[in-house]
Amino acid sequence: MKQIIVGLGEALWDCLPEGRKLGGAPANFAFHSGQFGYDSYAISAVGNDKLGDETLEEFNLKQVRYIMPRVEYPTGTVQVELDDEGVPTYDIKEGVAWDNIPFTSEIEGLARTASAVCFGSLAQRSVVSRQTIESFLDATSNNCLKIFDVNLRQNFYTKDIICDSLNRCDILKINDEELVTIGRLFGYPGLDMENKCWLLLGKYNLDMLVLTCGVNGSYVFAPNLKTFHETPKVEVADTVGAGDSFTGAFTSAILAGMPIPDAHKLAVDVSAYVCTCNGAMPRLPDEYLSRLK
Numbered sequence: 690m691k692q693i694i695v696g697l698g699e700a701l702w703d704c705l706p707e708g709r710k711l712g713g714a715p716a717n718f719a720f721h722s723g724q725f726g727y728d729s730y731a732i733s734a735v736g737n738d739k740l741g742d743e744t745l746e747e748f749n750l751k752q753v754r755y756i757m758p759r760v761e762y763p764t765g766t767v768q769v770e771l772d773d774e775g776v777p778t779y780d781i782k783e784g785v786a787w788d789n790i791p792f793t794s795e796i797e798g799l800a801r802t803a804s805a806v807c808f809g810s811l812a813q814r815s816v817v818s819r820q821t822i823e824s825f826l827d828a829t830s831n832n833c834l835k836i837f838d839v840n841l842r843q844n845f846y847t848k849d850i851i852c853d854s855l856n857r858c859d860i861l862k863i864n865d866e867e868l869v870t871i872g873r874l875f876g877y878p879g880l881d882m883e884n885k886c887w888l889l890l891g892k893y894n895l896d897m898l899v900l901t902c903g904v905n906g907s908y909v910f911a912p913n914l915k916t917f918h919e920t921p922k923v924e925v926a927d928t929v930g931a932g933d934s935f936t937g938a939f940t941s942a943i944l945a946g947m948p949i950p951d952a953h954k955l956a957v958d959v960s961a962y963v964c965t966c967n968g969a970m971p972r973l974p975d976e977y978l979s980r981l982k
Contacts (some may be wrong), residue, residue, distance in 0.1 A: 692804035692944055693730065694722040697825055698812030699787040700733030701765030703929060703969070710929075710968045711747040712767065713787070714840050717930040717969045720753050721959070723938030724973050725981050726885045727804075727944070731755045732796055732825075733812075736784040740764035751764065753971055757793055757975075761884020762786045763784040769791055774929040775964075781811070781842055788815035792824045800828035805940050808967060809840035813850045816972050826857050834944065838862040838936050841870055849914045855893040862936050862944075865902040886910045897949070899939065901932060901960075916950045935960035938977070945981050955980050 696715030703712035705969045716731045723729035735757050737739035741764045748755045763787035768778045773863065790796075790812070800806070806829060813819040826835060837858035839851070849870060855861065863871070865882065872878060872885050880888065882900070890898045890910050901907040938959040942952030959977050963969070 691728040692727070693699055693799065694719070694727045694940060694944070695799060696722075697732045697806055697808045697822055698818070699765060699809075700731060700735060700736050700755075701767050701781075701785070701787060702740060702744070703767050703769045704883065705769045705927075705929070705968075706771060706871040711744060712752075712876060712930065712969050713765070714809050714811070714838060714933045715807065716748070716753065718838070718935030718937045718940075719755075720751055720970045721934045721973070722941045722980060723753055724806075725938070725941035725945075727941060729754065730799060731757070732790070732799070734758050734760045734762075734790040736760065736762055736786045738764055740766070749777040750856055756793070757801060758785050758791050760789045760791065762789050769929065770857065771927055773927045774867045777927065777929050779842055781845070783814075787812055788818055790818045790821045792821040792848055796821070796825060797828050800825045801830065803829055803833050805834040805944055806942065807836040807838055807936055808854070809838050810846040810850055810854065811840050811842050813854070814845040819850070821867060823853075823857075833941065834859050836860045836862060836936060838858075838913075838932070839864075839867045839871070840932075841867045851937055855889070855895075858893075860899065861889060861893070861895055862899040862901070862939075862941075864932065865900065865905070868900060883908075899936075899953075903943045907935075907953070907957060911950055916953050918954055918957045920957065923961050923965050925964045926967045928964050931960040931963045932964040933969060942981060947981070951980075962976055
């Protein structure tokens with residue numbers, strides 16, 4: 690049986706300058722880990738509306754498995770503005786379907802069989818979805834790899850939510866800006882970037898901490914191990930979903946038993962490729978996928 694990988698949280702439409710595209714970190718994550726041959730699922734909620742229909746149609750089109758209960762709230766949307774470098778800013782609508790993900794027996798069943806689950810802070814902004822995420826994590830086996838991809842957005846996070854998530858995860862994925870914010874929030878102002886990472890790794894007993902620094906490269910910290918890879922220089926179309934593709938590739942590689950430095954390199958190459966494409970879900974070339982064969 691293939692191993693099951695789950696992206697859990699927000700399902701939404703990114704309203705970009707060139708039109709609407711299906712997005713949300715869990716969907717992007719599930720799409721990319723699915724390309725590496727896993728049974729990957731996106732778990733969220735959609736509304737009883739046209740956008741909800743389109744969401745499920747798009748998942749079917751992209752061949753992403755999903756559990757998406759219909760709820761009495763509108764399907765999520767985000768207004769995305771891109772700067773001259775293709776870097777996005779987000780205006781995320783509130784009171785939407787993915788704020789109200791119910792913990793169904795089908796979702797619980799998937800939690801019990803999952804080999805890996807990725808979750809973030811954004812979908813925990815509402816009580817209903819936060820409780821579902823917590824219940825899902827509690828239902829997983831001890832062997833399930835739990836990845837907390839912080840994804841701080843606007844002001845939709847609290848110290849308590851981040852702290853609780855750090856206590857529940859095995860791998861923390863964070864970018865350099867988020868690390869500064871969390872350093873401030875947790876009172877680590879004097880520490881440099883690297884020492885903050887070592888501190889978080891030890892304090893929360895993490896298996897790994899992944900730090901991405903945009904064009905300045907990325908690091909993976911694990912007990913007694915640090916790897917660094919430069920970011921490949923590419924022609925950027927937009928960076929939407931690049932971080933999710935990094936996490937999807939890295940998780941896929943770690944689950945396949947690939948050593949951390951190689952898994953890190955694959956993730957770097959995959960996310961650089963995604964930056965050269967419009968949107969978050971391009972098909973990956975075989976040169977990347979074949980590294981896990």
